[in-house]
Amino acid sequence: MIYFLIVLVLIFAIATVICGLGWLEAHRALEEERLVNHRIKEDAQNVGTSNDTTSVSEVETGHQIKRKFYRKPTAETYRNVFDFDINGQRILEDLTNVFCRSTYVRGGQDAERESCYRAGQSSVVNHILAKINQANDPNFKEQLDD
Incomplete structure (x- = not known):
């Protein structure tokens, strides 16, 4: 009977130590998460106070995903x-070489779909080029479309 009580006390002591270690680990993880969140907020404030015209806002869209707008x-x-x-310039040149090819494809309905697909690809590069040309125009005045 005494041996049984000694074994129970030892098991209880071991379980208490294991639970205490788990609690310490969870506490450390929470503290680390708080520090990371604090750094993220500081970085967001620094971005807002710098000369950069980009404003950042974070929205939680799930359990672990944050999306920036x-x-x-x-x-x-x-x-x-x-x-x-x-x-x-290198990236734009690569995009132009890959996506700005002839959009017309000869053939039937599948060729028409391929032509539309190629036109969609080249329209992205054309949009970038149009924005660059717009900014290079000497009469251009920057206006925000917010």
Whole structure:
């Protein structure tokens, strides 16, 4: 009987230690999550106070997913990214080579679908080029479409 009580006390002590370790681990995870959220808020505030014209707002759309909504890019933004930056120029050149080919495909209904698909692909690149040209126009004045 005494051995039985000693075993029960030992099991209870081990269970208490295991639960305590689990609680400590959960507490550390919560503290780390608080720190990360605090850093995210600080970064969002820093973005809002910097000279960057992009505003960020986060919306929770699920259990672990946060989606950011940015202000609509202006023609000036397109020009800065794709006209002034060398990497943007390389990307635009690659997009043009891949997606701006002849849209017409000869044939029946499947060819018509392929023609529409190619036209949709090239319209994205054409939109980027139109925004760059709009920003390069000497009479252009930036207006936000909000």
